[in-house]
Amino acid sequence: MPPNDMSLEAHWMPFTANRAFKAAPRLVVGAKDMHYLTDDGRKVLDGTSGLWCANAGHCRTKIVEAVKKQAETMDYAPAFQMGHPGSFRVAQRVAKMLPGDLDHVFFCNSGSEAVDTALKIALAYHRARGEGNRNVFVGRERGYHGVGFGGISVGGMPANRKMYGSMLPRVDHLPHTHNLKENAFTRGEPNWGAHLADELETRIIALHDASNIAAVIVEPMAGSAGVLIPPKGYLKRLREICDKYSLLLIFDEVITGFGRTGHAFAAETFGVTPDIITMAKGITNAMVPMGAVAVRRGIYDAVVNSAPPDTVELFHGYTYSGHPLATAAAEATLDVYEEEGLFARAREIAPYFEQAVHALREMPNVIDVRNFGMVAGIELEPRPGKPAERAFKTFLKCYEKGVLIRTTGDIIALSPPLIISKQQVDELVGVLGDALRETGRD
Numbered sequence: 001m002p003p004n005d006m007s008l009e010a011h012w013m014p015f016t017a018n019r020a021f022k023a024a025p026r027l028v029v030g031a032k033d034m035h036y037l038t039d040d041g042r043k044v045l046d047g048t049s050g051l052w053c054a055n056a057g058h059c060r061t062k063i064v065e066a067v068k069k070q071a072e073t074m075d076y077a078p079a080f081q082m083g084h085p086g087s088f089r090v091a092q093r094v095a096k097m098l099p100g101d102l103d104h105v106f107f108c109n110s111g112s113e114a115v116d117t118a119l120k121i122a123l124a125y126h127r128a129r130g131e132g133n134r135n136v137f138v139g140r141e142r143g144y145h146g147v148g149f150g151g152i153s154v155g156g157m158p159a160n161r162k163m164y165g166s167m168l169p170r171v172d173h174l175p176h177t178h179n180l181k182e183n184a185f186t187r188g189e190p191n192w193g194a195h196l197a198d199e200l201e202t203r204i205i206a207l208h209d210a211s212n213i214a215a216v217i218v219e220p221m222a223g224s225a226g227v228l229i230p231p232k233g234y235l236k237r238l239r240e241i242c243d244k245y246s247l248l249l250i251f252d253e254v255i256t257g258f259g260r261t262g263h264a265f266a267a268e269t270f271g272v273t274p275d276i277i278t279m280a281k282g283i284t285n286a287m288v289p290m291g292a293v294a295v296r297r298g299i300y301d302a303v304v305n306s307a308p309p310d311t312v313e314l315f316h317g318y319t320y321s322g323h324p325l326a327t328a329a330a331e332a333t334l335d336v337y338e339e340e341g342l343f344a345r346a347r348e349i350a351p352y353f354e355q356a357v358h359a360l361r362e363m364p365n366v367i368d369v370r371n372f373g374m375v376a377g378i379e380l381e382p383r384p385g386k387p388a389e390r391a392f393k394t395f396l397k398c399y400e401k402g403v404l405i406r407t408t409g410d411i412i413a414l415s416p417p418l419i420i421s422k423q424q425v426d427e428l429v430g431v432l433g434d435a436l437r438e439t440g441r442d
């Protein structure tokens, strides 16, 4: 509990049931490696890498030291018409990790900003090529692309959209790929569903005409929307259709970037190279907020070369684009990933994790278990008339028992730091199993 003289009232918390939280708060005050420390002195095993972001575990010394040193050396450098070496170094390093000719990187401060930036770049690219009429975006039902107006427009989460009016005017959505009848309890990529990509051609392009469409944006694997794993061949099919009609393909890799699927990016894991990749979260291991957008060389060249020399080419940017503390954190984070071989480690431990989570199918109310890389989704049968309640109760029980999980509706998502040991996988899944048994009796 917070100290008596501290009121929780003034803080309007994001994506939180404010009144319930403030009546029974859950405060964490410390973190190290695989654990959080609560304000009442309990250690909580982190089954979610914070919010899918602390991929190397918490408060890693190398990253802490790098940020401290940068804070003492130079707090801030103006981001427009000025630069500092750190942002150029991070861009170069990230470019080397990216597939194909995705080799130019634009910095921002969050996943939401990365998505809005990517959409703007797509429009600027088509305009630079004399195809400014291409301004329709295609997202996907159940997609999550952050909370900017661009992101909620192409996103497909009804609750995130319904209060906010008309949003971007020209957007269509692919169908989502979730189907328990066909794919329940699949390990890895489901066999059923690649044909759903064909709707891009048969319905959306047919309706809007390709000459009006700027880009298609999807999460290669959806996380926040409830762990939706792409059916085998689905992403490849999207790529083929985009190529056929010169649509840009954007992968939102805000959670899949930096090792979650066993490689630096899911594009590599799935063997499909998009034109633009958005990233955030794991780029700094969550130490300092940072987002980024990587584009293929041709996109950068088209936009930059379309403006007269000595003029600003893209009227877009943030005061804190490439902030020195963020770039210091990013450089140290990339060192940690590399030195500890954490992406390979994710690949190594993923089969153990898969085996462990699939044992949960025996627990009450579990209607699906699915997994890919170091992500798992456990879907529960909703309580009649009370959607999301059963999963949230499970979350609360896990927290009481010293394990942090995450829920979206009645789906439980696990995405532990890539440093998790087998013993900790057992603890995470064991506690979740106990909580599910107890919730099943309620």
Ligand SMILES: Cc1ncc(COP(=O)(O)O)c(C=O)c1O
Pocket (backbone or CB within 6 Å): 109, 110, 111, 112, 113, 115, 144, 145, 146, 147, 219, 223, 224, 252, 253, 254, 255, 280, 281
């Ligand atoms: C795929 C995806 N895109 C965008 C975002 C938004 O990122 P942020 O919360 O940093 O704005 C998220 C956040 O979870 C995400 O999962």
